[in-house]
Amino acid sequence: MATTSDTEGRMRVMREAVGRHTRDFPLHAPDESVKLPEKDVVLATGTTGVVGARILHELMHDDSVARIYAVNRRHKGQMDTLLERQKIAFAKQDLPSDYLQSEKVILVEANMDEDGLGLSPALLGEVRESVTHIVHNAWRVDFGLPLASFEPNIRSVRCIVDLALSSHLPTPARILFVSSIAAVWLANTSPHASVPEEPAPPDFALINGYGQSKWVAEMILQQSPLQSTIVRIGQVCGAIGSNGSAYWNTVEWFPRVVKSSVTLGCFPSGNARISWIPVDAVARFLVRARSTSSGFLHLVHPRPASWAVLARTISVALGLHLVPYIEWRAKLEGATRGSKANTNRGRLPVAKILPLLPPMLSSRDLGAGEAMDLPNLDMTAASRLLALDENLLGLEQVDERDVQAWVQAWKESGFLYPPKL
Numbered sequence: 187m188a189t190t191s192d193t194e195g196r197m198r199v200m201r202e203a204v205g206r207h208t209r210d211f212p213l214h215a216p217d218e219s220v221k222l223p224e225k226d227v228v229l230a231t232g233t234t235g236v237v238g239a240r241i242l243h244e245l246m247h248d249d250s251v252a253r254i255y256a257v258n259r260r261h262k263g264q265m266d267t268l269l270e271r272q273k274i275a276f277a278k279q280d281l282p283s284d285y286l287q288s289e290k291v292i293l294v295e296a297n298m299d300e301d302g303l304g305l306s307p308a309l310l311g312e313v314r315e316s317v318t319h320i321v322h323n324a325w326r327v328d329f330g331l332p333l334a335s336f337e338p339n340i341r342s343v344r345c346i347v348d349l350a351l352s353s354h355l356p357t358p359a360r361i362l363f364v365s366s367i368a369a370v371w372l373a374n375t376s377p378h379a380s381v382p383e384e385p386a387p388p389d390f391a392l393i394n395g396y397g398q399s400k401w402v403a404e405m406i407l408q409q410s411p412l413q414s415t416i417v418r419i420g421q422v423c424g425a426i427g428s429n430g431s432a433y434w435n436t437v438e439w440f441p442r443v444v445k446s447s448v449t450l451g452c453f454p455s456g457n458a459r460i461s462w463i464p465v466d467a468v469a470r471f472l473v474r475a476r477s478t479s480s481g482f483l484h485l486v487h488p489r490p491a492s493w494a495v496l497a498r499t500i501s502v503a504l505g506l507h508l509v510p511y512i513e514w515r516a517k518l519e520g521a522t523r524g525s526k527a528n529t530n531r532g533r534l535p536v537a538k539i540l541p542l543l544p545p546m547l548s549s550r551d552l553g554a555g556e557a558m559d560l561p562n563l564d565m566t567a568a569s570r571l572l573a574l575d576e577n578l579l580g581l582e583q584v585d586e587r588d589v590q591a592w593v594q595a596w597k598e599s600g601f602l603y604p605p606k607l
């Protein structure tokens with residue numbers, strides 16, 4: 187259990203990180219000969235990831251966007267080009283990639299934690315003369331690492347701020363930062379209250395280094411002279427594609443629970459709330475939110491579903507018994523103890539991340555409240571934006587079809603039942 191001095195020490199380190207990255211912001215010095223473009227020009231980072239690929243897809247089909255700079259980190263020592271990596275990211279989510287080679291999209295390899303993102307002088311000049319919006323989405327998503335491991339990500343926020351301020355346009359580029367519910371995971375609110383869409387104190391973020399890093403990033407943006415929007419997103423889930431399956435990255439905690447349950451032959455029952463939101467809706471919201479004047483927005487599913495529906499569907503789809511959480515957990519622990527640990531490692535992928543999850547699937551073992559003990563997020567400002575988009579306003583509750591589509595994708599990829607050698 188963390189002592190008060192541990193807690194104070196960790197918060198001091200977080201504040202120091204903010205301090206290090208908020209000194210001497212440059213002044214914005216527009217060039218009077220450079221005019222604001224008629225349509226938006228958007229620089230989006232991390233488009234090879236799950237959310238980022240969807241953001242890029244949305245931007246490509248947005249008529250109010252003239253050009254997109256899709257900025258991604260370099261993969262040192264790898265032969266595949268960024269275009270190939272981007273195509274693979276699109277294929278995973280069943281998104282057509284023909285548009286990727288249109289003039290509207292410029293794929294850019296960058297060093298996001300360097301001044302000017304390490305772009306060539308010519309490209310940097312182009313960005314400074316045209317980019318109106320930056321969507322900063324690239325981040326290391328790993329609950330097991332300490333805050334120090336996120337230093338390059340944190341530095342990237344400052345580099346993005348400086349880039350926006352170096353714009354030659356009459357106003358600096360607006361920044362939309364993709365933050366996470368993890369930055370407020372430990373919000374000490376009663377089950378009925380919710381976290382407001384505003385800056386949060388550091389202790390809300392102490393869940394893990396990832397949450398802390400998002401808090402630090404939020405504070406850097408808050409203290410910068412720029413107008414920015416910070417979107418704290420809850421759990422993202424796969425969206426049903428035209429092929430009927432729904433890609434959901436198998437390194438995440440929930441796919442690991444499902445695969446481990448297949449090995450155990452049972453799945454935990456419960457009635458917890460799940461406010462998971464499909465990735466296509468997330469991207470649509472983010473792209474819409476790029477011009478909002480709100481400083482903070484929260485995004486979880488506006489119509490939460492129930493773990494009970496999810497458990498029932500998984501039980502039928504995979505032929506698993508539903509058992510109380512305590513029983514499921516005891517089986518899992520039994521299968522990972524002693525000599526069984528090695529044999530079962532690959533078949534019980536949740537075992538590896540168990541210590542990183544809050545009291546596992548709680549709330550009070552899936553009885554009530556939100557699964558994973560995630561806090562309630564107030565969505566007053568976000569709801570106003572949702573209301574402007576009929577697809578988002580009419581967003582349906584996650585139901586059996588979604589769960590079946592996730593299962594289908596995990597089966598097709600060989601994740602649930604690897605091919606026999």
Ligand SMILES: NC(=O)c1ccc[n+]([C@@H]2O[C@H](COP(=O)([O-])OP(=O)(O)OC[C@H]3O[C@@H](n4cnc5c(N)ncnc54)[C@H](OP(=O)(O)O)[C@@H]3O)[C@@H](O)[C@H]2O)c1
Pocket residue numbers: 231232233234235236237238258259298322323324325326327338339364365366367419420421422423435
């Ligand atoms: N998935 C969720 O449930 C969820 C919930 C809340 C917030 N978010 C936020 O949403 C954003 C996207 O998440 P995601 O689920 O799409 O994750 P993802 O699939 O892992 O994608 C992450 C993206 O960031 C890039 N990236 C990773 N580490 C990086 C680094 N050190 N420097 C530069 N780029 C790096 C990745 O590039 P490579 O392709 O080269 O690896 C990829 O493009 C993140 O900011 C995350 O915190 C996600």
